[in-house]
Amino acid sequence: MFEDNQSCLHMLDSEKYSNRTKHIDTRYHFTKDLQQTGIVKFIYCPTEKMLADLLTKPVPRVRIEALRQLCGLVR
Known part of the structure; x- marks a missing residue:
């Protein structure tokens, strides 16, 4: 899946949570699980x-x- 938001890609690759990202809901965790299991691959696209x-x-x-x-x- 192509993504042009580098912050989004960084959050998917990071294992850390911060005060700024604690509002993220279950859709984020679902997406992160898809990436970690290899079902979806996120690629930066300008x-x-x-x-x-x-x-x-x-x-x-x-x-x-x-x-x-x-x-x-x-x-």
Whole structure:
């Protein structure tokens, strides 16, 4: 799974909890378990190459064109 949030990736790799992360709920622990068992692998992907943004965020036309090219959806 590609992720552009480096803080999120660091939390998944870290075994420590802090006052800032104690609010994290069971979805985080479920995700961490999936990673530790090897079911899911998280990989850093820079925001400018995050293909999911094309369908999940409002993006300007120039960005849409760039993401379409990366997806191979070019006319």
